[in-house]
Amino acid sequence: MLAADAVHVVGGYDRGRIKACEGSDCAGLFFDTSRGANRRWCSVNTCGNKAKKARLANK
Numbered sequence: 001m002l003a004a005d006a007v008h009v010v011g012g013y014d015r016g017r018i019k020a021c022e023g024s025d026c027a028g029l030f031f032d033t034s035r036g037a038n039r040r041w042c043s044v045n046t047c048g049n050k051a052k053k054a055r056l057a058n059k
Contacts, residue, residue: 009031014031016037017031017032017033017037018030018031018032019031019032019039021040021041021042021047022040022041022047022051023041023042023046023047023048023050023051024050024051026041026042026046026047028042028047029042030042
């Protein structure tokens, strides 16, 4: 079942929603289900939080 879903996603029209995390030390992939397809991190609680804290520290 999982393999069939993976083949459908990777080979289907949703393949553009598979994205790499923008976290500097993360190699994670995720399926972007956001409305605007503009999600940037695998998890806002980990990678997103680190990026936001780093951005604030540089101000």
